[in-house]
Amino acid sequence: MKKPKMQERGTVLYQEEKEKMPLRLKDWWKYLLGLGLVFLYLFPFYVIINVSLKEFGDTSSRMQFPDPVYWGNFQKVIEAGDIFVGIRNSVIITFFVLLLEIVVGCMAAYALARNQSKVNEIVRSLIMSVMMITPLTILVGVYSTMSKIHATSTYWGMVLLLSAFGLPMVIFLYTNFISSIPVALDEAAAIDGASNFQIFFRVILPQLKSVTVTVIILQGVGVWNEYTYSYYFLQKTEMRTITLVIKTFFSAVSNDYGSAAATAVIGMLPLIVLYLFLQKYFIQGQVDSAIKS
Amino acid sequence: MTKKRLRRLNWFYVPAVVLMLVFIAYPLFNAVYLSFFKWNGYSVDKEFIGIANYISMFEDKVFRSSLRNTLIYGFVCTLLQQVIGLALALFLNMKFKGRGIVRTVIYMPAMVSGLVMGYIMYFFFQTKGGVMNDILNAFAGTSYDWLGNSTAAIGVIVFVNTWQFVGVSMVIYLAGIQGVSQSYLEAATVDGAGPWQRFRYITLPLLHPALASSVIYNLIGGLKLYDVIIAMTDGGPAKRTHSLATYIANRYFDAERAGYAAAIGVFSFVMIMVISMIVNAYFRKTEVKY
Numbered sequence: 001m002k003k004p005k006m007q008e009r010g011t012v013l014y015q016e017e018k019e020k021m022p023l024r025l026k027d028w029w030k031y032l033l034g035l036g037l038v039f040l041y042l043f044p045f046y047v048i049i050n051v052s053l054k055e056f057g058d059t060s061s062r063m064q065f066p067d068p069v070y071w072g073n074f075q076k077v078i079e080a081g082d083i084f085v086g087i088r089n090s091v092i093i094t095f096f097v098l099l100l101e102i103v104v105g106c107m108a109a110y111a112l113a114r115n116q117s118k119v120n121e122i123v124r125s126l127i128m129s130v131m132m133i134t135p136l137t138i139l140v141g142v143y144s145t146m147s148k149i150h151a152t153s154t155y156w157g158m159v160l161l162l163s164a165f166g167l168p169m170v171i172f173l174y175t176n177f178i179s180s181i182p183v184a185l186d187e188a189a190a191i192d193g194a195s196n197f198q199i200f201f202r203v204i205l206p207q208l209k210s211v212t213v214t215v216i217i218l219q220g221v222g223v224w225n226e227y228t229y230s231y232y233f234l235q236k237t238e239m240r241t242i243t244l245v246i247k248t249f250f251s252a253v254s255n256d257y258g259s260a261a262a263t264a265v266i267g268m269l270p271l272i273v274l275y276l277f278l279q280k281y282f283i284q285g286q287v288d289s290a291i292k293s
Numbered sequence: 294m295t296k297k298r299l300r301r302l303n304w305f306y307v308p309a310v311v312l313m314l315v316f317i318a319y320p321l322f323n324a325v326y327l328s329f330f331k332w333n334g335y336s337v338d339k340e341f342i343g344i345a346n347y348i349s350m351f352e353d354k355v356f357r358s359s360l361r362n363t364l365i366y367g368f369v370c371t372l373l374q375q376v377i378g379l380a381l382a383l384f385l386n387m388k389f390k391g392r393g394i395v396r397t398v399i400y401m402p403a404m405v406s407g408l409v410m411g412y413i414m415y416f417f418f419q420t421k422g423g424v425m426n427d428i429l430n431a432f433a434g435t436s437y438d439w440l441g442n443s444t445a446a447i448g449v450i451v452f453v454n455t456w457q458f459v460g461v462s463m464v465i466y467l468a469g470i471q472g473v474s475q476s477y478l479e480a481a482t483v484d485g486a487g488p489w490q491r492f493r494y495i496t497l498p499l500l501h502p503a504l505a506s507s508v509i510y511n512l513i514g515g516l517k518l519y520d521v522i523i524a525m526t527d528g529g530p531a532k533r534t535h536s537l538a539t540y541i542a543n544r545y546f547d548a549e550r551a552g553y554a555a556a557i558g559v560f561s562f563v564m565i566m567v568i569s570m571i572v573n574a575y576f577r578k579t580e581v582k583y
Contacts, residue, residue, distance in 0.1 A: 023390050030389040037381075041398045047424055048413045061427045062416055104308045111305035123306065130317055132569050134517035136538035137562035140545055140555035141324030142316070143334075164316035167309055196302050225406035227520045232546075243406050250412050250524070257416070264409050271404045279397055286403075286461060287468045290506040 052261035073262035077249075083263055085238060086245035089155075093241060094223045096159040098216055101170045104163070105215070106208055109174030110200055114186065124175070131168045135228045146233055153236040161229060166219050169289060173218075177211040178204065214285040217278070224271060242267045321562075327555040334551035346556035355532045356557065359540040362447060363561070366454065366536055367515035367568075373455045374511045375504065378462025383492075385463070386470050396467070400460035407457070411524025414453045415440075418525070443533030446526050450534065453521055458514060462507045469503030470496065505576035512572060516565050537561040 052073050053066040060066075077083055112124050135142075142161070151157025181204065189199045227243045234240055240248070246267050249260035275282050328346055332339035350356050381399060385392050402410060417424040418439040426436040440446045473496050481491050519538040522528065528535040528543055535543065537557060545554035 027389045030384075030387060031391070033384065034389070034391060034395045037395050038398050041401065044402075044410075044413050044417065047416055051416060059422070062422065062424050063427060104312065108306035108309035111302045115299040115302050117299070120303070120306075123310065127309070127313065129566075130313060132513065132566050133317060133321065133562060134513065134538070134565060136517065136519055136541050137558040137565070138317070138320045138324045139541055140327055140334075140551050140558055141320030141322070143545070144323055144327065145316070145320045160312060161316050164312045167313060171309060190298065196298065196305070200305070221404060225408075227406060227408045227523075232542075243408055246406075246409055246412070247524075250415075260412070261416075264412060268405050268409060272401065275401065275404045276397070282404075283400065283464050286400075286464055290461070290465050290510045 048261050049265060051257055052265050054258055056256060056258055058258075070258075073258040074266075077259050077262045077266065082240075082245050082248070083242070083266055086240055086242035086267070089234070089239060090224055090242040092155055093158055093162070094220055096155070097162045097166065097223045098219055100159060100163045101166050101219055102212060102215060105167055105170035106174045106178075106205070106212075107200065108167075109171045109178055110204055112171065113175045113178040114183065124171075127168050127171055130165075131172075133165075135165060139232070142229070143232060152233050153239045155239075158230065158233055161233065162223055162226060166222065170215050170219065173211055173215055173288060174208065177208065181207055211288075213281055214288050217282055217285045218289050221271060221282075324555045324558050324562075327552055328559050330552040332552045333549040334545060334554075335549075339552065342552070346553045347560070349553065350556060350560065355535060355540065358533055359535040359537050362534060363516055363518075363536045363538070365447060366451060366518040367512055369451050370454050370458075370515040370518075371508055371511040373451070374459050374462045375507060377455070377459050378507065379466050379500075381459065381463040382466035382470055386467060396463070400464055402457040403460050405457070407454075407518075407520035408524050410453065410457050411521040414449070414521075415525055418449050440526055441530055443530055446530070446534045450518070450522055450525060453525065454515065454518060457521075458511065462511060465503050465507045465510070466500065469500045473499045501576070501580060505573075505580075508576070509569060509572060513565065513569060516561075516568065537564075 047062050050064070050066060051062055053069050053071070054060070055070045055072060058066070058070070108127075112120055112127075146152050146157055146161065149157070151160070185203050186199050189203050194202065225243060226241070227247070230241050230244055231247070234244060246260070246263050249256070249263045252260070327339075329341060329343060330339040331342045331345075385396050385399075405413075415423075420426060420436065420438050420441060423439070425439060429436055437445070439449055477495050477499075478491055481495055486494070517538055518536050519542075522534060522536055522539050526534045528539050532540075532543075538561070541554045541557050541561070544550045544557065
């Protein structure tokens, strides 16, 4: 892999709307096309909300607004309580994966950005090439490893596994960022007698806020929505994450799509709400991370 | 900084490396090792059978169709996502009121797990009671078995994955377009270049880095496609819509052929690696410096 030179790519900032847009008649086709796109992208969300608000026996079209609106599915799902177990597990796993990735990732990135020896270049290329390993290809190996160390259906096993797979991206983002911090700052602190650890915690860490936000958003979305590994390694009912709870509802033989849809709606809601409020950061994070080749 | 100090700094990456060695490198070697055995996945004994698993791969019809499907999911989705993503980016870079809302909405599905998106789309493409058939019924009076026919089902999966993640390409292209200096475009206008020429000879070449990032992102995403397929068809009908990813899981857990699953895994690992390296090299070669 090519070594990502700082600021070579990825300097492009996604700009938010600031200027006032004119409302002109000759732009009619833009509004028409824009409206069509909004419809195309909101319609599936409308349908799943619709289904979640219909009673089991209601055979009206899924496009038709529920009449009357039936809240029973949500009530049922909340009373069953599985969804809260799922949310709790997802929150715990997401939190600890992020914590581990940030601590371990930015420490590694600091060393790799500052000490660009030959050996470290190899270490870095190897870490970056891990980004191309997709989870399923080594499923058999991961499964037997996880069983051997008794890590299946445990929080720690899942956290360590997901962190390992997320780390290359995290290290990539931090290395790029740290390379842009002048070495002179480290050197000044070193002359003052600070140890590597002190320099890292006092000089470098405080400057990493913006890139850490990117890491949290990017990896947070990934871990919250994770399904592949969770399905195989969190098989105990009480360990299921929100995605697995949703799957259970959908694959239940009863075909109770109303409850399944209600669960899916609750499961999607946190990220969508966060996205709508913090859009700028989500999109900037996406742009930063995609510039990874 | 002193040499000694720098060398001591290397301790900082030890935790990360150890974590990746235990959970990625070791499993990878383990998978390669197991691919030479006949093993059901849980028993203590396994039988060494050399490269027999790799040979049976090519005699396995389902493997061949999974391989073909994986390439379709990878390349067709990527192609569609670039064309549509770039078109959307160009459109949403024009000035009109409310374009921000359109951008927001198009990127939104990327926030949803592929599995959940698959289920939502199942509500659309289900034969009985699906939204698509409701629409077809209303206009043409017929219905269609979208997921019961493998060709159509593959098309549907390609559509769903493209639809869900085209926003990512759009955002990358938008960032690229916004990075194109206005002065180049103005200079070209002064020289008499029309909108098409400005796009073709200025914007497009300058979008090269965006194109490279977007293609690689989508390509890896498509080649590893898993959860949408699980939610919509679970590999069916008659195992005809499997990707390599879903087929690995299927062989391992449903057929209890762990060694064989490992061999397919190793194959697809090497395939994805080689494809990304070729694509990467291609983009590096065509890179233009300004």
